[in-house]
Amino acid sequence: MEEKLTQRSVWEKILNKLRKRSLWMLHYCTGCGAIELPPTMTARFDMERFGITPMVTPRQADILLITGYLSAKTLKRVILTYEQMQAPKWVVGFGSCTINGGMYWNSYATIKKLDRYVPVEIYIAGCMPRPEAIINSFNVLIQRIDEGKANSWKDYYENYDYYKKNQEAVLGKFDTLVDIKDDAKKFNIV
């Protein structure tokens, strides 16, 4: 995905400085990488000192962490969750199963390439990544928000037909009850 450097007004620059220090992560254990999340959140590796804390409902969260592989049954729930989150929102792909299928590359039940279905901001390599790697990637995300480069969420509004076609090829027709085209008008994206 090419870098989208947009012109930012002074108000947006102030907002980005405030946003980067208070990111809330949705606590959704989608795959086997979720076993390294409790060590990251608790007393030894403590990610709360960066301002990141877990949150249980998607409507109040900023980061969606896809920990590992996704079976087709979970992909439907992840898309419903992703569309309920308010923009700006960032998806972090965790582990090598989100990049190209990982070790389940010949399985009939897992998806292989995550950014055909939702736009992804950062990938973390490893199987599985250490808690220090997770905190490092959060620091990279904070840096990108500060510089104004973290704009992958706008890609969902601009190329909605491409994502919708890929989702329906795997899952069949389903309704998410969210009107994406209507939402896009609020951000002046056509």
Next chain:
Amino acid sequence: MIEKREYELFIGPNHAGISGNYSLHLTLEGDKIIKAKTDAGYLHRGFEKLMEERLFIQNIAIVCRICVPDPDPNEENYARAIEEIAGIEVPERGKYIRTLVLELARLASHLFTFGGHAGSIGLYSLPNWTVADRDRIMELFEELTGGRVYHIFILPGGVRRDIPKGFKKRVMEVMDYLEKRLPEYDDLFFENAIFIKRSKGIGIMTPEQAITWGATGPNIRACGIPADIRKDDPYEAYPYIDFEIPTRTEGDAYARAMVRRAEFVQSINIVRQVIENMPEGPVWNKIPNPLKWKVPAGDAYVRTESSKGEFAYYLVSNGGQKPYRVHVRGASVTHGVHILENLLVGARIEDASQIMFSLDACPPEIDR
């Protein structure tokens, strides 16, 4: 006059009160649950099919990912099934090192379960303590095997390498530290008046129900029946070690938590005996060239006592280079599916989460 009706509630996959990625459909009348159905399949990868398309030696790398909090019984079962069919012997030092790895995994898994159980009641200090202490065991694993969570250490014929220098001293230090921490956990959690009041009488199972419903592991020992595969069907170095099997008689959530706490003490004892009595010798009996190895035809059923219950593998080989059929029977296949459905009927909605955590149901074992 207020009209009473039934209504349905979906406790879905993204919920803080469910251990893992699992969903419950409940039918309620007021506060009481009348009917419960479970829904699994969110973590299905098709493991048994994947294992049929890889060589015997390639399967060791993926077989540990079937159960996420407690991966070592998987490697142990797979290796022991192949050794039974092909007639390979394991040297004595290899058996002792395997027992050490299994008992350290049991300690780490119990620490994780204590944190989960306390989090379901609302005591969030305990997960902070136990997950941080579990990290010391993860450091020992990293020094011995190279990985924190998935080890790939036990293979047919023995273990991969010998223990490094100074490792025995570090293991004893960690065991002393954990033993010193237990009275602090008692003060915070096990003798806490709120925990005792909230968990006594919740999710009671009688001994007849436990046998008919197929409960295994700490769940059946909390009902008064002393059944443990390490004593009934022994394997590895367990015949040479001296340990007891703790039981309680009430069969509710409090009894299950206290049985796990007593097993924690016994595991520390077992690790100390293994370290002190370890014999000298090789750790691996060579298998023929693994890329061209053909295991003779036959089948075997092996069982292990994991921290959650009875874990079993059924392996069939037809004389080729790849396994013909591998059937995995996880421990949560009975606990998380119909024992949970039976125990939820008649319970109140605020205790549903605690019943699931006290049974220690782990969804990746059900879905494979």
Next chain:
Amino acid sequence: MEYKTENEIIKEIKKVFKQAKCSIKKERRIEVILNKRNIMEFALRMQKNWDFPHLSAISCVDWIDEKQFELVYHFWSYNKKVLVSAKIRIPREKEPHTDSIASLWQPAKFFERDIHEMFGVVFDGNNELEKYILTDWDGPPPMRKDFITREFALNFYSYREYNPEWLQEIIKQGDKND
């Protein structure tokens, strides 16, 4: 080695089922090969007369060359500490039928439901055989030997483009191990 308990159990089984083939594989493991008509009575006697209250698992093996499915039932006794594996064979059709033991053991309901989903075997007498793990799947039963999972995954899902030079050299030399 003298197997006292195992030989007593085999004697009791042979008294009722004269055509069954029993053998001792090793310590604490017995194998019994039965005719498929006798499985319901065998399971009933195991539970009530011979003190084997624990059903550990039901496994299914697909012998595609002999055109048969093999179902293996594993029973464990807490008092005698012996495991008995009973094997039966049923013909390999599109929907083979066999008797269900779910009325005797409640765990069997889940095991039979799992085999129905993955292999397509129908158990008469079990009324809860709807799909559990593969709820949105409408293809053939995936654990059968004629379903090739690599082809299905390559056609249905899409992968990332990755063609570095070292990979192209390996592809030119050919796949030696397959």
